[in-house]
Amino acid sequence: MRTRFLLPLAIAMALTGCQTASDGLTTSAAPPEIAGPAASAIAGDMAGRFAEQAGSTATPIKLHKDTSDFAVALEAALKGWGYSVISDEKFGSAKDAAKPVEIAYSLASLDGQVLARLSTDTLELGRAYSITNGVAVPASPLSLMKRN
Numbered sequence: 001m002r003t004r005f006l007l008p009l010a011i012a013m014a015l016t017g018c019q020t021a022s023d024g025l026t027t028s029a030a031p032p033e034i035a036g037p038a039a040s041a042i043a044g045d046m047a048g049r050f051a052e053q054a055g056s057t058a059t060p061i062k063l064h065k066d067t068s069d070f071a072v073a074l075e076a077a078l079k080g081w082g083y084s085v086i087s088d089e090k091f092g093s094a095k096d097a098a099k100p101v102e103i104a105y106s107l108a109s110l111d112g113q114v115l116a117r118l119s120t121d122t123l124e125l126g127r128a129y130s131i132t133n134g135v136a137v138p139a140s141p142l143s144l145m146k147r148n
Contacts, residue, residue: 038136039069047077057082062100122147
């Protein structure tokens, strides 16, 4: 009798840790080993896919201040697609300014590949890349999730 009660309780407790927070984006992060041409190739591809899905370039993009090769390349790629990119300290509180779309990103190395992700409040893009001799090429189709 006691095990019938404990098993569902243990399962319920384990599942409570699986809930996703919806009150903000995760911190942007890029490992230092993803640098140079590989970081530029991943940033260029992800920025292009973001532009295809997000559309309008009228709304400014807000990126967290970062000096990694990927962050610099992502900012340049988004600007190349026509977006106005601002950092944390450049955003003022002007009443007539459009509220920027905050983009969080992450790169993670796993099993010889790099998993890249771009997230906004309404859109999440992900893709795996293979890096050979400093060159990154897509190793998976684009993963896309849109939120209401």
